[in-house]
Amino acid sequence: MPSSSSTSHFVLPFPILIADVGGTNARFSILIDANAEPKAFTTIRTRDFPTLDAAIQSHVLDQTSLMPRSAVLAVAGPTDGDTIDLTNNDWVVHPRRMIEELGFDDVVVLNDYEAQALAVVALDEGNLQQIGGGERDPGANRVVIGPGTGLGVAGLVHAALTWIPVAGEGGHVDLGPQTDRDAEIFAHLERIGGRVSGEQVLCGSGMVNLYRAVARANGNEPRFSDPSEVSQAAEQKADPDAVETLDLFAEYLGRVAGDLALVFMARGGVYLTGGITLKILPFFNAERFRTAFENKAPHGELVGAIPTYAVLHDRAPMEGLAAYARTPSRFGVSLENRHWTR
Structure with missing residues (x-):
């Protein structure tokens, strides 16, 4: 029963x-x-x-x-x-x-x-790679965000000496343009119901969606239709549109991760998981990610003290x-x- x-x-x-x-x-x-x-x-x-x-x-x-x-x-x-x-x-x-x-x-x-x-409580330091600054409060709330097939999000709240996982659909929060360059690119992004969510950009199909928008904003015809092709071209610096796509992918991931850090007051850290994270980590634009993560005025100092990690454990x-x-x-x-x- x-x-x-x-x-x-x-x-x-x-x-x-x-x-x-x-x-x-x-x-x-x-x-x-x-x-x-x-x-x-x-x-x-x-x-x-x-x-x-x-x-x-x-x-x-x-x-x-x-x-x-x-x-x-x-x-x-x-x-x-x-x-x-x-x-x-x-x-x-x-x-x-x-x-x-x-x-x-x-x-x-x-x-x-x-x-x-639950895993971010169980994993030791050897399975984590810190991205940027900040120092973890071991007894504070945490956030997991994972670009993969979709954009998975969960919180881990620490209360009454208990770790409480909070699963939801946080990957579907709004993502909007901030800069003039963003506006040029967002004009070409495919939308669902008239809006752009985090998952529309920060997952496998989202990476392709972002790449196509970047290419068209640059006046080019997109060459790739698979996220592995986009990431490989970016890693090899074989296609300027792909390179810009992966830079923007890191920046937009930082924006969403920073928002979630504020939502959960995640002084225990924000943890990047998902299949895409491990694949792009060798050439991930950590500086661009972290700058976007901390750009949360009027709470930039608060977010700047929160550490971010890539989870290295494949299981x-x-x-x-x-x-x-x-x-x-x-x-x-x-x-x-x-x-x-x-």
């Missing part, structure tokens, strides 16, 4: 299966006990399996003698009922069926960016899920309609 608990004051029975299920890839591990490192399985492509249950059975359960009693899943989609559709994936999560057919006693389903937020959500699975009471995760038990 689904749990109506509002907080995580319970203990999940070990072993625990943890899974990060996205639109393209899925990652699985088994946590034997609270002190063990997770036993990781190779990453799979979701299109290679007809259902999540089939993937768990054939890729995990059939490959180990460890039989998990619980499952903690992070999925890219809304997590508010017995049938959970993934946003960019044909898989559907059926927690009741997983209990009946796969033998779990408990199933907990979180949003993928809740897992990203960061799995670290967050493992931290939660070990000690759920450490985190204020709402379980209403998201916890099922035998």
Whole structure:
């Protein structure tokens, strides 16, 4: 039956299966006990399996003698009922069926960016690269922002000695022009419902959208239609429009990140995640990002004291899920309609 608990004051029975299920890839591990490192399985492509249950059975359960009693899943989609559709994936999560057919006693389903937020508590300094100045208050609120397939955003609020992840649709906040050059480019940006949101620029398809606008503002015909082509041309400095696109990508990401830092008063830091972050980090315009991040008059000094980091761990959500699975009471995760038990 689904749990109506509002907080995580319970203990999940070990072993625990943890899974990060996205639109393209899925990652699985088994946590034997609270002190063990997770036993990781190779990453799979979701299109290679007809259902999540089939993937768990054939890729995990059939490959180990460890039989998990619980499952903690992070999925890219809304997590508010017995049938959970993934946003960019044909898989559907059926927690009741997983209990009946796969033998779990408990199933907990979180949003993928809740897992990203949990990860920034679990990761050590070696998995973070600071961008610019600022100093972290270890007990203060944090923000995660991740340009990837979309623009994922989550907050992590620290209250009553508990870390509370706040998932939402922050990637769809407005993004508008500030400079004359911005105005020239924004005139060519594709819009949704007459507006430009952060995600219209700061994701894979958004990078292409921005590149096309830059090219047309420069009087050129766009040459590229894939974000990897744009980023590669920028890295190699093979196309001036692509170079400007990646510079503006860093600047606009800094603007949105700075806004979110103010919203959450994120003195614990702002953390850049997502597949695009890791890909462009070697040639990321950190100075332009940080200048835009701090340009928040009349609160520039406040934001300037907030550190920003790139998350280097390529399985960061799995670290967050493992931290939660070990000690759920450490985190204020709402379980209403998201916890099922035998």
